[in-house]
Amino acid sequence: MSDFIKSLKSTNQWWLLAWFDIRQRYRRSVLGPFWITMSTAVMIIALGFLWTQIFHVDVPNFLPFFAAGTIMWVFISTQINDACTGFSQFEGYIRQINLPLPVYILRLWARNLIFLAHNFVIFIGCWIYLDFAWRPLILQSILGFALLSYTLLMVSVPIAYLCARFRDIPPIIQSIMQIVYFLTPIFWQPHLLPVDKHYVTGNNPFFHALEIVRAPLTGHAVAMTSWVWMLSTAVICTVVALWAQARFKTRVAYWL
């Protein structure tokens, strides 16, 4: 527990260095981090057009759903995939200096939050294009986002530990994330599922994770079950993260 608090407090060690990571990645490029925005935007426009044709849905209905879903999915999946190398990419640091390990996870998380902020511009673009109307409901998605990003941070900790110890886990997680992308309503809307197949979304934590942010943005209230799912996921992830930290923190330097 104290490691987490200590890590959070040393904001320079993660927030500032995360900024440097991003600046380094896009140095000497004209658009800089807005390349992320560009590539996501191209994907959303191209695929959004394709899916509206295939599924015969109208753009004002589908586009905000698809844009919000894709942007949040990029955030979730990149964070989880990054967590696989959460410790190994900082091997040089971990074997030399004594920083609480959650600092490295926070650094990845901060990077992905910054990326997300860049991508969110696209969603605002969608809104402007579709004549956005303010609804107080939207405030729910702020709460939802806080819960989602917290859960994501916590789930990254055990993943990083597991992947530092067993080198077969990262490819497994990567393939799982690919399958989850298709099984989760991101480019298809949940009401398209036949009634007897609703368990595909109902028991999918990724669906609930998306819903608590996406539903208010597309004008729907978040279902109570989604809140319950995500709150319990957050609690479970926190417990597992604290346990992994307490149990294995002294071993990571030896595993790398």
Added chain:
Amino acid sequence: MTAHIKAHDLCVEFPIYNTSNRSLKKQIIQAATGGRIAEDAKKHVVVRALDEIDLDLKPGDRLGLVGHNGSGKSTLLRVLAGAYTPTSGHLDVEGKVASLLDIGLGMDGEASGYENILIRGILMGMSKSEVEEKIKDIAEFTDLGDYLYMPMRTYSSGMSMRLGFAVSTSTNADIILMDEWLSVGDSAFAEKATARMNDLLNRSSIMVLASHDMGMIERVCNTAIRLEHGKISEKLF
């Protein structure tokens, strides 16, 4: 609280995970089959890098570590830096530790000299304002002038070393850990660097230096031990 380092029966063992027992497959098979394979898989090869080390350092101590390659000098420094936790035994380090084991750690070729000062300073445990306070002094010391605005990849290796050295030695710490005496630059700069090193040492209370240079150990240390196969084989002085 005065600085000290106390170690008793300190051991460090590195598990060697080869591809076979590092994989999850082996662990599952091991659980499923039991018997002989399990026995094989359980037998991790371990390398004992440090073996029953006893240390007791008080303020004013300047400890020199001597020994062949692979005798455990660097591992001991990393343990003292807190990166590795001893596998068994006790270690008690009191005081702020400055680890000068790799003075280039975290520095980035694409970032400018000034940015690297900030990155390096933060990794040494300074706050942003602390670095900003010292940045003028650091910049001046490096003699790099306008080069500090350029990306570090344009530097010669000597210039990058100077920068890393200048930041790393600007810290205030009770305990200084060094793997080989830091000497950088041409002869004029080396003189300045030595003065700066001595200044850093005077501000600190304990130093541990690993070196192959016996003359250097005799000059800067007031006590020295020889490590062999991870054990303290003799106390030199």
